[in-house]
Amino acid sequence: MTKPKIASTSLCGCFGCHMSILDIDDRILKLVELVEFDKSPINDIKRFTDRCLVGLIEGGCANQENVKVLREFRSHCDVLVSVGDCATMGGIPAMRNGIPLKECLAEAYLDGPTVHNETGRVPHDEELPLILDKVYPCHEVVKIDYHLPGCPPPADAIWEAVVALLNNKPLDLPYELLKYD
Amino acid sequence: MSDEITFTIDGVEVTGTQGQTIMQAADQAGIYIPRLCWHADLSPGGSCRVCTVKVNGRAQAACTYPISEGMLVQNETDEIREWRKSIVEMLFVEGNHFCMFCEKSGNCELQAMAYRFGIATPRYPYMFPQRDVDASHPDVFIDRNRCILCGRCVRASRDVDGKNIFQFVNRGRETRIAINAEANLADTALSAMDKAVEVCPVGAILRKRVGYAVPVGKRKYDHEPIGSDIEARRAKS
Known part of the structure; x- marks a missing residue:
């Protein structure tokens, strides 16, 4: 039997x-026995090779x-889990959400007290991904099946969640997790 | 005793005294009814509606509704649990609640309520409103991003401190806590030892220079859900 990805x-x-x-x-040794990692920073595989x-x-x-990337994950994975506060609610990066984007960029690249930028322009290049008007939680962009909050979520919570998913069992996290x- | 009143909560017989609210009688009996705007030392506000129960089939706020002989109270039903859960979720999306760096995290009643209800993330879209912070006072600051408009500070400042420093202004989603000074909190008579500062359930009104004093794992709601102390009373009796 091939291992789930x-x-x-x-x-x-x-x-x-x-x-x-x-x-x-x-437990990571056990995890490697249970699953095979596809696209992930853990093994540095950059592109999906199979359905996960x-x-x-x-x-x-x-x-x-x-x-x-998120849409790519949605189309390649059966189950998507938002891991951590940034995925579930935007997290620290979402602190800019109450500030207009123009002001954020001006503070970062033009007017900030420590800025040294001789061009006097906000970086603008095809290679740079276009920044969004605000930071969105993942479930506001694609359908997310499960959420694991925390900054970061405890390792035990991630372990419990992955094991439950692999065994097709309901996830019942204890209060402390x-x-x- | 002649002023004794007997009624039931989820089928459990509870005895209280004339003039008590459902919440007071339930607390005594060791039955926890979730609440946010209520505080033991203040008059009930009846505004957050987290304590909603059904009395003889009708939704009522347990913190303000007086008990009467033979009434049927429902507390832990799927429907009511769902109402409470959605109220807490709405409070989370309506403000800017960044638990990861909040000094109140672990001791916050809003957060604890979400833990108790097992909320992984709110089902509603985040609003990310623009709210302000007033750090002008030497010992206290207000972070309106975290305010849930429970009104505890309003009642405490008016009834306990006798200073009337806080009040609601505006309406609906624009509602916010205002102060009785032209500009800054520093211009009010607020002291760090005021009841109004102590009773804030979230991290909206906090004393300066005391944050993060208790390590993770030793904070109020790290191991026991909010309400466990009340439920422990029932186990004993």
Whole structure:
């Protein structure tokens, strides 16, 4: 029997949630027995090679590239899980949501007290993904099947969730594993 | 005692005294009814509606509704649980609740309520409103991003502190907590020791320089859901 495949990505996140995945410690050996990793920063596979059972999404959508990757995950994965506060509610990057984009860019590239920018322009290049008007939680962009909040979610919560999904069991997180911080 | 009143909550017989609210009688009996705007030391506000129960089939706020002989109260039904859950979810999307860096996290009643209800993420779209922070006062700040408009500070400042510093202004989604000074919190008579500061259920009104004092794992709601203390009373009796 071929092993089910799992994929993961970090959109507008800090990779802290991926650190929390690694934080399952020696259970990662068990995980490797249970699943095969497809596209993921853990194995550095850049493109989907096959259909996946589970996709773990860290980070929200702050730019066009994030949206593109998220949609790609949606079309390649049976089950998508938002992992962490950035994916579930926008997180720290969403702090800019109350501020008009123009002001954000001006503060970052033109007017900020530590800015040194001789061009006097906001970077604008085809290579740079277009920034969105605000940061969106993943479920406001595509359908997300499950949410694991936390900054980051505890390693145990991620482990429990993945094991439940792989065994087709309902996920019943104990009180201590559902946290927003 | 002649003023004793007996009624039921979810089929469990509860005895209270004349003049008590459903919440007071339930607390005594060790039955937890979730609440946010209610505070033990203040008059009930009846505004958050998290304590909604059904009394003889009609929805009522348990914190303001007086008990009467033989009445049937429903507390833990799927329908009521769903109402409460959606209220808490609406509070989360209506403000800017960034738990990951909030000093109140772990001791916050809104967050604890969401944990108790098992809310992974709100079902409603986030509004990300523009709210302001007033850090002018030397010892206290207001972060309106986190305010849930429970009105505890309004009642505490008026009834306990006797200062009338806080009041609601505007209507509907524009409602916000205002202060009785032209511009800044620093211009009010607020003191860090005021009841109004102590009773805020969220991180909207906080004392400065005391944040993050308790480590993760030792905070109020890290291990036990909100309401566990009340439910423990029932287990004992």
